[in-house]
Amino acid sequence: xxxxxxxxxxxxxxxxxxYGPQVLQQVAQDSAAIVAGLNKSDTIxxxxxxxxxxxxSDEIQGVCRAANNDPNCVGLVLWMxxxxxxKMWIAGLSQLNKPFLHLHTQFNAQLPWDSIDMxxxxxxxxxxGDREFGFIGTRLGIDRxxxxxxxxxxxxxxxxxxxxxxxxxxxxxxxxxxxxxxxxMRNVAVTEGxxxxxxxxxxxxxxxYGLGELTEAVNAVSAGEVSSLLDEYASAYxxxxxxxxxxxxLKIMQREARLEAGMESFLKSVGASAFTNTFENLTGIDTLxxxxxxxxxxxxxxxxxxGDWKTSAxxxxxxxxxxxxxxxxxxxxxxxxxxxxxxxxxxxxxxxEVCPSIAAEKPRLEIHTHTIGIRSEVPRLLxxxxxxxxxxxxxxxxxxxxxxxxxxxxxVTPPADLPKLPVAHALWEPRPxxxxxxxxxxxxxxxxxxxxxxxxxxxxxxxxxxxxGIEMSVIDESTNVRSFxxxxxxxxxxxxxxxGI
Numbered sequence: 442x443x444x445x446x447x448x449x450x451x452x453x454x455x456x457x458x459x460y461g462p463q464v465l466q467q468v469a470q471d472s473a474a475i476v477a478g479l480n481k482s483d484t485i486x487x488x489x490x491x492x493x494x495x496x497x498s499d500e501i502q503g504v505c506r507a508a509n510n511d512p513n514c515v516g517l518v519l520w521m522x523x524x525x526x527x528k529m530w531i532a533g534l535s536q537l538n539k540p541f542l543h544l545h546t547q548f549n550a551q552l553p554w555d556s557i558d559m560x561x562x563x564x565x566x567x568x569x570g571d572r573e574f575g576f577i578g579t580r581l582g583i584d585r586x587x588x589x590x591x592x593x594x595x596x597x598x599x600x601x602x603x604x605x606x607x608x609x610x611x612x613x614x615x616x617x618x619x620x621x622x623x624x625x626m627r628n629v630a631v632t633e634g635x636x637x638x639x640x641x642x643x644x645x646x647x648x649x650y651g652l653g654e655l656t657e658a659v660n661a662v663s664a665g666e667v668s669s670l671l672d673e674y675a676s677a678y679x680x681x682x683x684x685x686x687x688x689x690x691l692k693i694m695q696r697e698a699r700l701e702a703g704m705e706s707f708l709k710s711v712g713a714s715a716f717t718n719t720f721e722n723l724t725g726i727d728t729l730x731x732x733x734x735x736x737x738x739x740x741x742x743x744x745x746x747x748g749d750w751k752t753s754a755x756x757x758x759x760x761x762x763x764x765x766x767x768x769x770x771x772x773x774x775x776x777x778x779x780x781x782x783x784x785x786x787x788x789x790x791x792x793x794e795v796c797p798s799i800a801a802e803k804p805r806l807e808i809h810t811h812t813i814g815i816r817s818e819v820p821r822l823l824x825x826x827x828x829x830x831x832x833x834x835x836x837x838x839x840x841x842x843x844x845x846x847x848x849x850x851x852x853v854t855p856p857a858d859l860p861k862l863p864v865a866h867a868l869w870e871p872r873p874x875x876x877x878x879x880x881x882x883x884x885x886x887x888x889x890x891x892x893x894x895x896x897x898x899x900x901x902x903x904x905x906x907x908x909x910g911i912e913m914s915v916i917d918e919s920t921n922v923r924s925f926x927x928x929x930x931x932x933x934x935x936x937x938x939x940x941g942i
Contacts, residue, residue, distance in 0.1 A: 443480075444765030445487045445609055451517045452476045453504055454494045455525030455574060464564055468494055468522045471548040475520075475592050484598040486765055487515065487605040495525075501533035508539050516608035517541040518601070521570035522548070523563070527577035534581055540611060540908040542586040542604045543578065545571045550591045584907045600900070606762040607904035613761040614909075615644030617743075617754060620713035622655055623722030625748030631888040632749040634838035639751065642843055642909060643758075647750045650711070656725030658710070659703030670698035674732075678822060680806040693808055697820045700726060701733035708742065715743030715757040717750050720792070720814030729811055731793035731821035735865070738796035744772045745890065746791055751836045752890045759834065759892050762905070768895030769798025773833065773867065775889055778875065785875035786853070788868050789833075789893060793821050795865035799895060800824035801854070809863035825859075826852050826867025832899065833869075833891040835882075842936050845906050846887040847899065848878055848916040867893065872918045881916045881925045912936055 454472040456465060476491040495501045508514045519541050547567040578585055586604045590597040625632050636647040671685060671694060684690045708716060716737075720729045738744050743757025752772060760770045772794055779786040789795075792813055797804045804822035811819040835846045850869040859866070871878035899915065906913035912932050916925070 442483050442765060443486060443488050445605075447513065448487055448515045448609065448612070449490045449511075449513050450487050450605060450608070451492045451504070451508055451514050452479075452489045453492045453517055453519050455501075455519065455521040455530070455570070456494050456523045457496050457525055457529075460523060460563060464523070465494060465496070467564060471522060472520075475546075475548065478593060479598070479601070482598045484595065485602045485605060487602075487609065489518065494522075498529040498532055501530055502536065505533035505537040509537065514539060515612045516605070518544050519574070520544045520546060521567055521574045523566045524570040525574060527573045530574065530577050531581070534577065534583060540585070540604075540608050542588060542601065543571065543575065544592070544597075544601070545575075545587060545589040546592045546597070548592075550593065584910065586904055586907070603898055603900040604904045606897070606901045607908055609764075610758045610762040610901075610905045611644075611908045613758050614754070617645035617715060617757060618711065618713040619645060619647045619715040619717065619743065619750050619754050620708055620711060621647060621649040621748060621750060622652060622716060622718040623748060624649070624719065626719050626721055629747060631837060631886075632745070632747055632751070632890065634751055636750070638838065639754075639843070642911065643754065645715075645754050647754070648711070648713075650707075652722065652725045655704065655707055658707035659699055659726060662699045662702040662706070666702045667695050667698045670701060671695070674698070674806055678804050678806040684806070684808065684820075690808060693818050694820055696728065697730070697732050700728075700730045701736055704730065704733055705737060705740075705742075708737075714741070715745075715750075715753040717745045717748045717753050719747045721747075723815055727815075728817040728819055729793060729815060731811070731819040732806065734794045735797055735822050738771060738794070739798055744794055744796075746772065746774070746794055749888075749890050751838065752888070752892060755834060755836050755892045759894055759897055762901060763894060763896035766896040768827070768829070769796060769800070770892060770894040770896055771796030771799045773891045773893035775833075775891070776866075779868070780875075782856075784870045786868055786870050787850070787875065788866055789826075790862075790864045790866040793819060793864060795822075795867070797822050797824060797865070799826045799867060799893065800865070801827040804865070807863070821863070822865055823863065824865050825855055826865075826869075826893075827895060828852050828854055829895055831867075831869060831893060831895045832897065832902070833871075833893050834902065835887040835891050837886050837888055839886065842940060843911050844885065845902070845911055845913045846882065846885050846916070847902060847913060848872070848882060848887075849899065849918065850878075852895065872916070873920055877920055877922055878916050880922050881920055884922070884926055885914050885929055910939075
């Protein structure tokens, strides 16, 4: 299903003039057929656009420059139908600033054993044409995706889509602005970082705005907008109708609706698709937004608590990558442990802000007292997360570079109700187990804030990291602490040398 219709992947086929016009005509027909077939796939989420055959260095440079300058092009699929001498690709690839996927395929699936001749062999040369092209990618030091298999294979379609979603995430980062309302929580280390380095690496801007500016936007929300949102709350969630009938409770609900509308209005006015706040700085709005933040996340906005702009940005980027996929994506925090059962578990939550996209059932809307930093009655959605596989992702600033840490986890249903816990939550069992996962996470410097997703694959995140040239360290069922520590040391040497430090 094409869920990113406003974006494109360019499909470019390599060949040369050596084979004559008849062969090139057949190459063009085969390429067009492959693009048509990929576009019919329900798996691939970004439309493919056939950009013809490139046969000379000038033609290759032309298509690479055009891709660079087209904002709708998020990446390229490159395939060598015949033998395309790779020195022709040096100038073009050296200029290309969009990611590319090297598709190692051939037009026919099986060989025609009884009729195969040298004309057939000269036309269908991907087996060695792609190896020639692969050499120059390696010689130029370009980190790219290589997908091997017949172009009609569902597995090939799945791998292409994982890469396409990473390309969407890369573009989303370059389009992103993060609005900070208040500073980072005082004395916290891991939520800090170099915003200039982040913009260079990921593309997004991080800008601070005064609480007074946000207060003006909140105060400008009309009574009609508030009333409309209250009606939406009543239809979308489980809730006691007294929240809208009791005068004092109604005031609290109206305040939250005004916060939601005002925050969204302000974010749109400054072009921001992610934001942070902190309970230590609420001057003017008087309360920490709960339901408002949850609903904005559900609409695709990124969020980071206590000023955590890196996690806020990553939440939005991963939500964009996951568009159209089953499962949700949310800001999350490792809050507390459940030791002593068959498997040790993590109860993830936050003070208020967990996205309802991960909810197992229709959320309940309730008002409870918030006591951290400020005492206030705050509406919030309560739910437990869905069962199933998930990923917990943390991006950290190591000073000279960024690291993306990923833990594969298995979300489970809590063994009992949590009637007194006034926040949304998810319960999971880290792979391979809590002891190994937590020790490895701590050795890697992973944050307590994460982006938690049941939508994205590890492959998509790996492709995203490769496109950006950042380290991705994975904690999964095969991890052991000693080997993981050695991997971190090796990675440190590689990335220091790769960046010239």
